[in-house]
Amino acid sequence: MTHSPQRDSISGARRVARIAVAAGLVAALSAAGPVPMALAADAPPAAPVDGDVKSAPDKLGSKDADLLAEAKAEGAKHVTMMIATAPGKTEQVAEKLNAVKGGSVGHTHDKLGYVRATVPTAKADAAIAAAAKLSTVHGIDLREEIPLDDPTPSADTTKGAKGKGGKGTYKAPDKRTPAKNPYNPSFETGAVDFVKHNRKADGRGVTIGILDSGVDLAHPALQKTTTGERKIVDWVTATDPIVDNDRTWRPMVSSVSGPSFAYDGKTWKAPAGDYRISTFLESYTTGGDANGDTNLDGDTTDSWGVLYDAEAGTVRVDLNNNQDFSDDTPMKPYKDKFHVGYFGTDDPKTDVAERQPFVVEIRKDVPMDPYGGDWVGQKADFVNIGLIEGSHGSHVAGITAAHGLFGGKMNGAAPGAKLVSSRACTWSGGCTNVALTEGMIDLVANRGVDIVNMSIGGLPALNDGNNARAELYSRLIDTYGVQIVISAGNSGPGANTIGDPALADKVISVGASVSRETWAANYGSVVKKKYGMMPFSSRGPREDGGFTPTLVAPGASVNTIQTWAAGAPVAEAGYGLPAGYGMLQGTSMASPQAAGAAALLLSAAKQKRIDLTPAKLRTALTSTAERIKDVQAYEQGAGLIDIEEAWDAIRDGATAHTYTVKAPVDTAIDQFLKTPGFGTGLYDREGGLKTGQKKTYDITITRTSGPDRAVKHELDLENNADRTFRIVGDDEVRLPLNKPVTVKVQANPKSAGLKSAILEVDDPRTEGVDHQVLNTVVVSAPLKYTFAASGKAQRNDTTSYFVTVPEGAKTLEIAMSGLKADSQTRFIAIHPYGVPADPTSTVNCYPNYSNPANTCRPDVRSYPDPQPGVWEIEVESRRTSPLLDNPYKLNVAVLGAAFDPETVTVPEAKVGEPAAASWKVTNRLAALDGKLLGGPLGSANTDRPSIKTGDKHTTTVEVPAGAASLDVAIGNVTDTAADLDLAVYKDGVRVAQSADGDSEESVSIAKPAAGTYTVEVVGYSVPAGTAEYDYRDVFFSETLGTITVDGSAPVKLGTGDSATVSGTVTAAAEAPEGREFFGRVQLVNERGTVAGLGSVTIEKVVP
Template identity: 30%
Template sequence: MGDHPAGGPGTVGPGGGRDGHFPRCLPPWRLRGDGAAPMNGRGIAVGLLLLLALGRVAASPPPGALEETGGHAGRLGAAAAVPVPVPDRAAAREAMAVNLRAMGADSFVDATASSGRGILIAVIDTGVDPGHPDLQFTPDWERKIADWVDFTGEGDVNITVSIRAPRGGWVDTPVGRVNLGRITSQSGRYRLGRFSERQLSPEGPLGEDINRNGKAGDAILVLVTDGQQPGVYDTVHVDTDGNRDFTDEVALREFRVGHEVGHFPGRTPGAQDERVAFVAARIAGAGDHVSLGFDANAHGTHVAGVAAAFGAHRGGMSGVAPGARLLVLKALDAAGDGYWSDIAEAMAYAAEQGAHIVLLSLAGGHAPGSLVAETQLMRRLTEQYGTVFVVAAGNLGPGLGSFNAPGDPELHLAVGAYMSPAMWQVQYGYEVPVEGVWHFSASGPGPDGSLGPVTLAPGSAVAPVPYWLFASGYARFEGTSQAVPHLGGLLALVMEEARAEGVGITPRAIRRAVEEGSRPIPGVPAVRQGHGLAEAPRVWAALVRGPAAGIRARQVGAGAAVGGIYSRGPLVAGASLQVDNELGIFRRLAVSGPAWMAADRRHLSLPAVTARHLEVRFGNLPGPGLHSEMLLLDDPATPGTDLTFPLTFAIPHAFPDDGGLRFSGDLAPGGSARHYLDIPPGTATLHIRLSVPAARGQAWLHLLRPDGRELWATGPVGQPEEPGGVPAERAEWSVHSPVPGVWELVVMSSPALSRYGLRSTGYSLEAQARGVRLEPARLHLGGPAGGGALESAFTVRPWPDTVRARALAFAVNDGDPPIPGLHQVEGGHSRAIALRPVGPGVTYLRVEVGNAPVPGADLSLTLYHRDPLTGRWTELANAASPGTAREVIELSHPPPGELIAYVEAAGFSGPTSFELRELALSDPAWLAVSDLPGEIRAGQTAESSVIAIAPEQPGEHHGLILLRDDVTGDVLAALPVLATTRPELEVEVLAPPLVPGRRELVMVRVREAATGHPVSVSIEIGGRRWSAPRGEVAYPVTPVAQGELAVNVSVRDPRYAPLAAVFRLPVSAEHPVALPGEARASDVDRQKVRNFLMGR
């Protein structure tokens, strides 16, 4: 399931798998995954946040589509959907009752009689089925759906034919003979057009057959008339049965006016489970355009039903807030895809129309933190209209940093997916002993160190779907998509009560109330659960207490990172925080946090509208693993906790000399464990093996790269899914040239163990790394421009195999080489990927595909070059070795310009991920490297010298040293080289006499070496960053023994050459006695240093 205590060793964090978590059910359709967006300039396509019961499915891109690298082009579908049918209304009611109890919504409604009355909830999704009986009315018999608007254009009809038919009846028209009967047109002019089924995505559940007659691509006639006022067209008739007779069709006005609903009848007239409901979303007054509204996917209907369905009057299901009304805004098409431009229009429309809450159960293939414009729009709408946005955390978990939802991390509400033991029992029949987070729910931290998900809500639900999907009209979906409407409905209940009681409900007050009103889940890392599970009574109580806070904190010297502290790698010794009091009152804040954190004070006093620094250290972390908790600042005189500041550390295991690491553990159902591996540069292969004996349980493994993206997920290991099946007790795979950094392995125990009579999963996990170790992992050389030769060296040590290697030096024009892109392709399909343009000075180009985890995957690679004069694409090179997923193309002096990598997949069915690496290098005029001895035995060390001639122009100059295997030609390792030719800095340390046990302040000053002018920079002292306004920092030290105190100082500022130095300050046994009133120069020891070569 995800994160919850698992009752055994190794149960640090969440887990999960992609394949076969639950009994298999075949998908009735596929939703696109990491496919390419149609290149029509409209923005990014986004995928629905739905989760397959048996895994994530991704489809190939449409013909001719092109996937761009980075930016807003391209799509990464969050997850595909296999909704599970629910047999009847009773089962639907029972499942929702369990979810309501989990959030405390039932008790809150009992105490307040709230239903969400008077609250308007906007659902930005695939549309909502306007014909479902649970989505017709509120308990007060108001219309449930207030308005229905399509922003996708999927239902657009261009009306191109205009005729006169004064007598009505059957008439001949340019589109054929039609029967108008007694349908009147005040102007006497009837307008006709066609709606094409080809406008629906073939990948949606209806395919291209909305009228359900078994034929795709029908052109359906649409009639528009001006029934009330001549020349103002306001009524639509759709020939749903294809008989060209409009007299047997429902007259539809714009839905917000008339609320009429039409139905495509299907093959069997009157069969409810074949009918597709639709409305006239918009009718142009001139009669030249109509927009039909329908949900051809079912996701939007399900989301709306969870939030606000009202079916209790007929024995059906009611959602969290049945009294709320719905504003239906369709921004995703039948396949669950859409564009951020459409979503932005829908968000603005929702705010302008007075929506109190906007639900966004969607996510896209954007990089975390990249949706700046969308976030700014959401912030503006919230500030201007008071709109509360609830967004899905995403289904790309469980990896750290997989959270990528839009929105302001301090203002909007991102929600993750929660499961309780009762939810498991009622919805799945599993016995899971403790509550937790779904494994797929995306994890923080965000790019700024913030939590990511703010709170949790139920992530599995039974709710209405169109009858054409399932005859019962109900289905179970799971995902953070379902958590969104649960929280949205809860907020509607609270908002109604707040209105009745006169309690303020600003968006910031709501956000703070949700934080304070969420119950932390024991044993779950903060970046997985945010503040915990949102519970209605607690949220209400926090709202009544009122907003307080006005306290903000940010890490000094961390740039834009203001939301928390996040370190993925070696332990950070400490940090300096600037704490701001934004209110006009004095605050005295109690400082507390986890046992492994120590602050320099227990209380922090902040006068009105002022700021102070708080020093924190992290010296007591228990060892490798995930450590994610909160630093708390609390003023007892104000309501609630005034500040929660996330602290997240992923501490890795380092590989020993033999290159092997082993882990084991025992996990409860749904329990999980996280393990972190430090993969150094030069690692050639990383081999991973998960073992689970069938009698010991069932587990899955997720392997995640340092950027948090998943590279491999196993199927079930151990107990077979079905009785009598053949157990797979081991899963293993090798990663070629793994990206250097901290990798994450998440082992998840199946929540379905009770099906097999088991209570836990025992697993063992092995990791073996091979390659060469480089020391250092990166070379920094610095000095004045044109200052002559800069020299350094690096060492190479093979582990655990002997190698023959040589070193080659290159210049890099675009900074460090990019990390490999992670893409998807379907077996039997292809993928076109735009590479970075090749510059005119490139002399060596290497493009590689590989690391496809699906067994039998056979990839081929072709490079195409675009002629800048003709614009034509021509083949440049091809690599297609049979039976392998790894292909490499190397070119000398490639032609400059645009390139496409065309990847074809064979040997398997379904999707696979794969990595694509690109490396464009030039001959260096400023960098040289000495060769290595021919053979380097395992455990031996060889050294190579590096010489850089400082270029005349100041700035940064990037190089790369490649180590190539003399035998295979493979690139064994890449050593980045950075030469900086910028103004030099000088650092000075002024220290009073130091004695053991006494705290003193040491003054650190930084100046330009040439001018002596002080500079404002960020200084790293003793592993912590300090802001140095006017070039000075007062650094506290407390010597522990007589002798010397080492103070490490470094400055890395893009305006200056890097500087690093170690100052050794004398520590005497006794403090010298100074005369009263005297200040003698001998009382201060002065030291200066210049450093031109990093790493001395």
């Protein structure tokens, strides 16, 4: 039996950080010192505070460059890369990577152009550089784990929370519930009526792939199709046995022979023959819904022998633990014989099943090189014990294709369809991009599916869809004719929060909509609005202006979960649910509604022998979607799916030409787009557009398919918010083949805020709209000093404000007031990169909502050193707010007081004797009525070393007990193009890191434990060869001394005003050799938010 040296899965907070590190999001919250109301760590954590997107070779990508830097900082032994090559050109890449000592190629797919390889981290730079030089390599992604959102009621509610949001008026769904119902509202897309009118087009003949957390094989509503055929026809695990550290994959490396043999200190029996054996521990599944209790007996200590017959291709599991395999059924992989085993014994007297189904899978000849040591160069077979990770996948499956929910007339969208389950999620709360890539390839290329649903994704700062996985997904769609449907993400309602890989060009990305009736039936929450968007649904556009989401579908459903789980309703709905049923919410639930709708159209097309390609399917869906009133295009895309209208378009021959678009993009990070400053849609966020200003944009359109002559196209603007946009010139244009033509679109906003519209480019001789271009502009309130707004937030609704933070702001402060008693209304700040700067989960940041784990202050929060640019501040009222209309006041201020000099130097001070220090403070931004704060002295170490690419400098810091903070900073590099990274370790464990795209890095550790800390500076890239940089570390402790100011004296400064402030610094002891004493004074406003900082350094302390 072998042992995997893979590291433990990273924690939830760090997993999310890895998704967002492209913006330097794990930088210290305040390099200059503690900020009383700085962003609190949370789940999902506060996102960007400062920093740039990391520079990187174009083929690697900014996010992946940072993942590599983090792997180096962590001391990871290996990194895994996924490479998109030209189709049919994988051999040369594979040869280069196989030649790396200690490296191995774990997977290739030549037809698509995909290579996955693992190399030693120390050799990763050279391996990536070698691969990137090949013209056949298009993109390189590094392995990462994407958190799986928790859509369950338990994640949406905290114990002891109060609030109702209305009165539950709906009874629990049951077998008498009609097909049209608000609990699983597939009728809103037209699915129920379509099946009623096309009874043989209910999904039959169509197989849907579910790439998720695994589907429960025991659920009654997932057993049969409408024609009595088996519902789930295949069940596989997509994770890699080694690089994904999924220990449900057992390495079969111990050979034994029956009828009797010794293994693991025990004597075993088996039929005569040669086998390989391993042990499966239920604790391997700790972190999933069963939390390591695989057989559901209340503990996590059970284990079972696993016997593999390589010749027969069978697996036996010693379920009764009698060390005798002869009484255990040999199991084949599920698709071969539909063999299902069970851990545990069910008690038929209870509602919940006390047993869990599993299947087996065999993966042959897996390269063992990532284990290192003697395993390098070897291969082995692995056996998987196929278990679900959680309820997510079963719920998604039920929405797409359940038949007979609650034993009655309620169904999924396509009850006649079959399913293939592929588990891509691990036991650490997320799904790896390796599994999501290779699982998708396997489903589409090998499992005979007609469409795939994937309700998983994450939010990178640079969400432009320009990465290897997005390219591969588009190739899969084109090569195999299988449409992929993906959830848009749950990071909304901010603009530009669309998740990856829903960004891929040819996937259908799905946002979450909701009706008034579903709010009442599923949540017990009363609203006025007839139909709208779920507040959390991620919005477009892509960073390159691209059209996302594609469309929307209902985002909440009562549906199937695993049969061994108790019913999971929303408490405020006022009813219970039987075991195996739960109410889940999210774009994860909207995506399968769309996939099921598409399955109905595919089913109908097969019945009518219509060749419905993915392109025709997308055209039909987007051309006929129903626009949701008062919801902008960037929020809903083309609109709510309308299956019957889409079917009419398909019967009429829906088709479309293909096009490329080059439109101007002005965002905080547009320089990192594939073509800097341009993208596939118009997106002007940072261009300074003003109310009443007319601004014209050139949009270049190239038709890339169709007749070899100029074709007349009609131009039209749909869902044109406030009639902001107009087409300049003729609304008809002739587009020749493969020749660019420029059309002009003018924006003339009449009010502040974000405005969007769809530019339709249509050949009237084709059925359906040929192409849709998203146009998005932002009119931001100039935030010279302050901004104020007031309004009423309806329960479950959102309002957004946009403000421009100027250069030089020390702190962005946002305060909410004017709330009525018990109102649950919050604000969320969204960084200019389109990444939320506050936790967006529905249990955080709300006033009058009990959540002991919430550290997000509801009334006022500050954001230190805010990124200059357009910030979005959204206001929303929770579904449990007792008020339907929730008045609020919003006050925003940017603070920036400069101390001159920044640092006062005291040449010499005596122990115990105060030394004077003074500064001139000039207030450059919002007026403030504040005071000064002193604090403990710090012990500082400064240096100016030189560094080269690949160098690693370490410094040891001894921190005493009772220290208030440990701050480390580097910067002022002689090579301005250099990229240096900073990390701090204690006892070998990394406790802080700053690794953005430049060399100005800093971290701050509050209340550090006493002990030895190691600071590591890594030369990630030094183009000049060598570079000098400033280094400083400082820890603060009252045992060293204090800096004292008159905190009772008010400091009132209007904008532009100056004042002289003073204090005294007293050293309590002499400084250790090589270190000097350092102190700081903070100027804070009446709410305790830091407006500016001054420092003092004591060069020498004498007795």
